[in-house]
Amino acid sequence: MSDYSSIKYDEKRNVIRNLKEKGRDWNYIATYGRNNDEELQESLDFMFEMGTFNYKISAEEWKGIVREQKEIEERAKEVVMVSGGVEQGSLEVPKHERSAWQMYIEKLRSQKWSPDAINELENSTLAILRKISQDTSETGPRKGLMIGHVQSGKTASMAGLMAMAADHGWNMFIVLSGIIENLRLQTENRLIGDLTYKTGNLSWRALNNLSKRSPLSVRTQSLSFDLNSRDRYFTVCLKNKTRLENLIKWLYEDKHKLAQMKILIIDDEADQAGINTSDIDTQDRTAINSRIIKLVEGIGKDKAGAMNYISYTATPYANVLNEAGPGTLYPKDFIGLLPTSTEYFGPKQIFGVEDSEYQGLNIIRRIGDEEIQEINEMQKQIRDYRMTPALEEAICWFLCAVSMMRNNGYQKPISMLIHTSHLTGVHGEIADMISTWLKSKTDKEIIALCKKVFEREEYQFTVNDLFDSFKGYSVKRDQINGYPKFEEIITEIIELKNQVSHIRLGDDESLEYHNGIHLCIDNCRFNGVDDENNFVRLAYPEKNRLERMDKAPVFMVIGGNTLSRGLTLEGLVSTYFLRVGKQADTLMQMGRWFGYRHGYELYPRIWMTEDTREKFVFLATLEEELRDDLQTFRDGGASPEEYGLRIKNSPKLSWLRITNANRSQGAIATDWDFSGTSNQTVVFDLDPTILKRNIKVTENLLNGLPHPEESPLNKSLVWKNVDFEMLRVKFFSQYTVSKNATALKDMDVFCEWYEKVKNEIGFTGWSVIVGGTREGEKWNIGGKAIGKITRAIKSNNAKNTISIGVLRAPADLYADFTKEDLQKAEISANSKLEISNSAVNFKREQVGLDKTPQLIIYRIDKSKNNEIAEDIIGISVVVPGAKTGKSYAKRLTIDLDRFVVGTGTDVEE
Incomplete structure (x- = not known):
């Protein structure tokens, strides 16, 4: 088949593009509206005579060019891309060998990339390329966002885009790479390996730590950016205030060279560091954000010939909820999805998605509450570390999995992740404890422990389970390595167990690897070599060294922040994961276990808490809904400037924020689901005016209700079947929640939601409960007296604000039960009361209160806390779960009408 990608066909492609813009279909264009090839040839010859073409072309060539352009357009449409519609349609896949x-593609083939995976990468790369611009001198910079998955190969897309863009004339590439130097180096080395070839048409050069003080040989005036140059340059820059400032000065040192530059900025992990966390209603900006904007928008009238900014992330929540409009990094021109390989193990595959065929792989093992408490106590004291049951299982499984993979001939690095804390002091203690435990066990004891775990695991997750749970996994069943007989791996297990150490440093300062376990501590505290000449951090063997090793090297990695984002753990088969973030983007980025598992699909296992597993299920569901929305917006022809991306943020999971509040300042709520939620105020403003007003609002409500009952369980005051409209008017619309609270701040939205769904869900009248004590100063309400409560102050979260930890007493969740209800639910004054939503809902359903919401009110006594000038009214709102099967998800979207113009003033982060 002929190659029609040459620039000599550009004139013909321009004619084709003009015909498409006029609404002509591909059949018309292929024949140019003529009846046969003879008439078509006459028309093509006429265009040559008229000067439209600078040389003659045959009818066969014309049809070939049209056919190729049609295929390119159809492939590009397969990529989900919400955009403003501006494209460079003539750009196409470079074909020269x-x-x-093409040289990058050849490298991917050598790495055993499948043809389908390469085609997906090619299509998505072309789609991105056609959204960026080769000349922005008049229009201003082009801005886009590409959303991938954690550990899914975003770097492959970035390298591919750089390669394809370089072939089309872009000549300066800037990769913004996180805030950790070793991750920056990882990215830089990867790009050098992916892009630099001795025999290529282009000459690539990596530029590092650029500034006006750089050697003359790498200053802009010494580099070649003219149209005929084959030179291409890239730099990987930390998101660091000084380095970004130096890079900007380097770019603008020679304005003539700047005008020749066609720049592509790729912001890797774009939700990290570069988000503006200052108040977006002011002109102030965080230091890094302001410099990235300066880099993209330019300084004054001096502009690059082309400026394109593309952010890449797996967690785009901050990027699309932070701020929009001119002078921001909002992806105004396009938002796209990177294709997901059918061989990728992501959140959907591992954890499952709510109400879908994906129910998750049976590879998650539970860490019990007692073990969590035990480890937390050890870490709090940073002493007396001892092995715990689930950690012991995870280590034994690691020994088994490594031995199986070696038995199968696996030659790449194999890893275990232990992630319990961000505290660097803890990591060394955990490492010492594990090393001591392994040494203390005899070979016979270890074999017995491993065998027990092995026999359980080979039964719980089989090849059939894999294909039943991972719909569409494209690796053939007969290529999946199964479980050998346990006796076949005993020798490997013993060898691993008996050689545990850090990576040794040789006399020539080279890293020395052995056939046992390399115990690595990866955090900022262990940056060098210890007193015993050990290299403590994680360092996998380089490719040439790895090829000379007789067995796959093994690494047990303990760490904190460096393991939470960006760092790839090769061959990860066992994970012990305790540390949990409060934000969706942070938690998802901790998932080092996502990725490709060729050759060891059955072996990965993850030990985590049930609570954490449920959070990942929610996040997997969130991610799928986000992708569905993008598909809908694309099909509807929406652009990011016209329609802000919506993101689910269900208050059913009150532990979670989609992203930090100051990273989502442009967010507005569009619809919510409060069913099944139980929230309480634990953060309070100390402004006496607010406190007094809340007391007055509360007393006005309660004194306006009929005579209360006393709870037979704990003597709390109870009003039953209270009309919601009265609560809305007299309380919810007037009670003030602290602006620093994470729950119950959106009372107006809650009231709107409740009115819409109360009949559909079938809510009854409310129970209003005043909880208190039998002793202490009394609060007289409705002709009854109840004791005020006391709560210890846990922290001062902000100026004139306090936090109390927990407000609600467990018994008050059952305070509206009658004596008969309590008997039926088997609850007494001496019962240990369940307070989980599921347990409370079950008990309330037993007695017919499963559709009765609760407003629980407490008055905190000021006399017991010197910091409090007035009593504090705290509340809890409990809404039963709806059983309609319908989802009422709160969604957040960017407020497109609210924006900040200009780069403003720097604010330190």
């Missing part, structure tokens, strides 16, 4: 793109 020495082009940067």
Whole structure:
């Protein structure tokens, strides 16, 4: 088949593009509206005579060019991309064998990439390329966002885009790479390996730590950016205030060279560090954000010939909820999805998605509450570390999995992750404890422990389970390595157990690897070599060294923040994961276990708490809904400037914020689901005016209700079947929640939601409960007296604000039960009361109160806390779960009418 990608066909492609813009279909264009090839040839010859073409072309060639352009357009449409519609339609896949793109593809083939995976990458890369611009001198910078998965190969897409763009004339590439130097180096080395070839058409050069003080040989005036140059340059820059400032000065040192630059900025992990966390209603900006904007928008009238900014992330919540409009990094031109390989193990595959065929792989093992408490106590004291049951299982499984993979001939690094704390002091203690435990066990004891775990695991997750749970996994069943007989791996287990150490440093300062376990501590505290000449951090063997090793090297990695984002753990088969973030983007980025598992699909296991597993299920569901929305917006022809991306944020999971509040300042709520939620105020403003007003609002409500009953369980005051409209008017619309609270701040939205769904869900009248004590100063309400409560102050979260930890007493969740209800639910004054939503809902359903919401009120006594000038009214709102099967998800979207113009003033982060 002929190659029609050459620039000599550009004139013909321009004619084709003009015909498409006029609404002509592909059949018309292929024949140019003529009846046969003879008439078509006459028309093509006429265009040559008229000067439209600078050389003659045959009818066969014309049809070939049209056919290729049609295929390119159809492939690009397969990529989900919400955009403003501006494209460079003539750009196409470079075909020359020495082009940067084709040489990159050849490298991927050598790495055993499948043809389908390469085609997906090619299509998505072309789609992105056609959204960026080769000349922004008049229009201003092009801005886009590409959403991938954690550990899914975003770097492959970035390298591919750089290669294809370089073939089309872009000549300066800037990769913004996180805030950790070793991750920056990882990215830089990866790009050098992916892009630099001795035999290519282009000459690539990596530039590092650029500034006006750089050697003359790498200053802009010494580099070649003219149209005929084959030179291409890239730099990987930390999101660091000084480095970004130096890079900007380097770019603007020679304005003539700047005008020749066609720049592509790729913001890797774009939700990290570069988000503006200052108040977006002011002109102030965080230091890094302001410099990235300066880098993209330019300084004054001096502009690059082309400026394109593309952010890449797996967790785009901050990027699309932070701020929009001119002078921001909002992806105004396009938001797209990177394709997901059918061989990728992601959140959907591992954890499952609510109400879908994906129910997750049976590879999650539970860490019990007692063990969590035990480890937390050890870490709090940073002493007396001892092995715990689930950690012991995870280590034994690691020994089994490594031995199986070696038995199967696996030659790449194999890893275990232990992630219990961000505290660097803890990591060394955990490492010492594990090393001591392994040494204390005899070979016979370890074999017995491993065998017990092995026999359980080979039964619980089989090849059939894999294909039943991972719909569409494209690796053939007969290529999946199964479980050998346990006796076949005993020798490997013993060898691993008996050689545990850090990576040794040789006399020539080279890293020395052995056939046992390399115990690595990866955090900022262990940056060098210890007193015994050990290299403590994680360092996998380089490719040439790895090829000379007789067995796959093994690494047990303990760490904190460096393991939470960006760092790839190769061959990860066992994970012990305790540390949990409060934000969706942070938690998802901790998932080092996502990725490709060729050759060991059956072996990965993850030990975590049930609570954490449920959070990942929610996040997997969130991610799928986000992708569905993008598909809908694309099909509807929406652009990011016209329609802000919506993100589910269900208050059913009150522990979670989609992203930090100051990273989502442009967010507005569009619809919510409060069913099944139980929230309480634990953060309070100390402004006496607010406190007094809340007391007055509360007393006005309660004194306006009929005579209360006393709870037979704990003597709390109870009003039953209270009309919601009275609560809305007299309380919810007037009670003030602290602006620093994470729950119950959106009372107006809650009231709107409740009115819409109360009949559909079938809510009854409310129970209003005043909880208190039998002793202490009394609060007289409705002709009854109840004792005020006391609560210890846990922290001062902000100026004139306090936090109390827990407000609600467990018994008050059952305070509206009658004596008969309590008997039926088997609850007494001496009962240990369940307070989980599921347990409370079950008990309330037993007695017919499963559709009765509760407003629980407490008055905190000021006399017991010197910091409090007035009594504090705290509340809890409990809404039963709806059983309609319908989802009422709160969604957040960017407020597109609210924006900040200009780069403003720097604010330190």
